[in-house]
Amino acid sequence: MKKLFAFVLVLCLLCGAAMAESAPRILIAYVSRAGENYNVGVADPDSASAAYAGYIEKGNTQIVAETIAELTGGDLYHITTVEPYPDDYASMLTRAREELDDNARPELAGELPNLDDYDVIMIGYPIWHAATPRPVLTFLESYDLSGKKLVPFNTHEGSGQSGTVSEIAASAPGAELLDGIAIQGKVAQENDDRTRELLTEWLDKIKLIRQAKP
Numbered sequence: 263m264k265k266l267f268a269f270v271l272v273l274c275l276l277c278g279a280a281m282a283e284s285a286p287r288i289l290i291a292y293v294s295r296a297g298e299n300y301n302v303g304v305a306d307p308d309s310a311s312a313a314y315a316g317y318i319e320k321g322n323t324q325i326v327a328e329t330i331a332e333l334t335g336g337d338l339y340h341i342t343t344v345e346p347y348p349d350d351y352a353s354m355l356t357r358a359r360e361e362l363d364d365n366a367r368p369e370l371a372g373e374l375p376n377l378d379d380y381d382v383i384m385i386g387y388p389i390w391h392a393a394t395p396r397p398v399l400t401f402l403e404s405y406d407l408s409g410k411k412l413v414p415f416n417t418h419e420g421s422g423q424s425g426t427v428s429e430i431a432a433s434a435p436g437a438e439l440l441d442g443i444a445i446q447g448k449v450a451q452e453n454d455d456r457t458r459e460l461l462t463e464w465l466d467k468i469k470l471i472r473q474a475k476p
């Protein structure tokens with residue numbers, strides 16, 4: 263009986279070790295800005311954009327990224343630019359339009375993460391003018407992502423993924439692209455339960471949900 267117990271115990275330990283070893287190392291890198299944005303937050307009556315934009319303390323995509331980190335156990339990295347984006351919504355529209363027209367690669371601030379430490383890179387961003395924010399492309403093009411799994415997720419106010427996945431793929435040749443998800447920014451900002459529900463279903467499907475400890 264004792265022998266059987268010892269055998270089962272060893273088996274459990276081995277299984278546990280194997281599961282721990284096979285858990286992918288996940289980085290969740292994202293672009294997101296607080297400040298004035300479309301269809302969310304509390305409007306400042308003095309703002310020129312008050313009719314359609316309010317002020318938020320934390321960006322919609324950041325909220326999604328933080329929930330993904332909870333659900334997967336991944337590490338977070340906020341991609342920021344040397345020249346910060348304006349809080350003011352009208353100025354932000356102009357800045358994003360210029361970067362898009364120039365197909366710019368804005369210089370990123372701070373030290374970039376070492377991707378050797380990760381198997382899976384989740385890349386998060388808002389839709390800007392129906393496109394991928396240019397700093398996302400700067401980030402992806404700073405690496406050789408061959409052999410990595412790349413998982414896009416984004417927030418938006420009606421455009422869905424809006425063709426951004428092909429832009430992401432073009433900036434990350436050699437990466438294996440997994441199915442992404444698009445979540446409305448207003449849902450991320452105002453409905454935590456729904457956001458978690460959508461993310462859980464998606465992460466389950468692409469097998470990135472954190473496994474409960476045995």
Ligand SMILES: Cc1cc2nc3c(=O)[nH]c(=O)nc-3n(C[C@H](O)[C@H](O)[C@H](O)COP(=O)(O)O)c2cc1C
Nearest residue numbers: 294295321322323388389391392417419420421447
């Ligand atoms: C400059 C700019 C352009 C935008 N263009 C679009 C767009 O084309 N389609 C869309 O659905 N939402 C658009 N939005 C809304 C954002 O995608 C949405 O609010 C997103 O959740 C913002 O994410 P963040 O708070 O993480 O920055 C735009 C927002 C900004 C600031």
